Every structure is written in C-alpha cells, then in structure tokens.
Amino acid sequence: MIDNYKNKLKSTLSEKRYKHSLGVCDEAVKLAEKYGADTEKAYTAGILHDCAKGYDTDEQIKLCQKYGVVLDDITLACKPVIHAPLGAKIAKAEYGVNDKDVLDAIMCHTVAKENMSLLDKIIYIADMIEPMRDFDGVEELRKAAYENIDRAFILGLKQSIVFNAQKNKIIHPNTLSAWNYMLMNGK
Secondary structure (H helix, E strand, O other), X not given: OHHHHHHHHHHHOOHHHHHHHHHHHHHHHHHHHHHOOOHHHHHHHHHHOOOOOOOOHHHHHHHHHHHOOOXXXXXXXXXXXXXXXXXXXXXXXXXXXXOHHHHHHHHOXXXXXXXXXXXXXXXXHHHHHOOOOOOOOHHHHHHHHOOOHHHHHHHHHHHHHHHHHHOOOOOOHHHHHHHHHXXXXXX
16 A cells, blocks of 8 residues: 555655655654654655645645535635645545544644644644755754654744744634644643
8 A cells, every 4th residue: 555655646746745755754654653653644644745736726726626625715825735635635535545533634734723633743743844844943843843742843833823924924724723722731
C-alpha cells in the first residue's frame, strides 16, 4: 500500500512537492515515535497530506464540488488552504484511506482547528519543520517540536498568524480558534 501511495503521488505532484511530502512523512514518523502516537497513521497522513496539491486552484475547486467539500467565503479567499479539506476526500476516494484520524489530520494540516488530536498536531508541525522548509523561526520551531508538542503547536500557530498579519492576508478563523483553544486550556 505504501509503495502505491508513493507511485501515485510521484505521478500527480511536482518533484519538489513530492520531496516535501516525503520530508513531512519522515518528520511525522519521528514525532509520532517521540510522543507515542501511531507511526503508521503518522506515515499515511504525512505522505498524503498534500495529495491534492498537484491540481491548480480551479481544478481544486471543481474537485471540491465533485467530492462535496463545502468551501466558505473565507476558505475561498485563502486559496492555498483548499488542498487540505480536498486532500482528505482524495485520500479516501483515490488512495483508499478510511481511517478517520488520518483523514482529520490531512484535513486540518493547513489552518488547524480547535481541540486538535496528537496526530493532527504532529502533521501540522511536521509540515512546518520538514528539512526543506526555510523561514525565520524554523530552527526554533524544530527544536520545540522535540521538546513539547503543545508548545511547538502554539509556536507554529503564532508564526502563521504573524506571517499572515504582516502581509495583510486573511487569517482563517480555524487558526484563531486553535490558538484561543490552546491558550484557554493552559497548553
């Protein structure tokens, strides 16, 4: 099954995106081992988290209609995040993934959500810290990821919020809900 995932991804993603997916997968498995999460689920969610990225935005929107993904106005205004909920549907329909935990982790890996599971946090963080990522603060985030997953998650949310605010971009309400949830629950 794993080879099938890789073969199909290779044919649908750019080389750079495919390598990114491998990096996220490797990082997710390491984090799962560190925090006692299911490594097989981490592998599957990590390798498939960007399975919808091979489609341009117009194709993604059409596929959302096909698979019944409802896109609200804010998500439509934040086009780079559409691939996450679509990716969960594609992982199920085209890759045969039926595990709700894996599908949820794929679905929320871009904008997060309130009350994320350990696997959700692992995929969110792995996507930000995989070896090809290079942005201000990534080394601090990489270090935090292996010290305390909740602290790393809060730091990742903060970096995302600040980055988007500084660029006058819309901040998805799910990101803000995740941030508020973590702070209100003493994480």
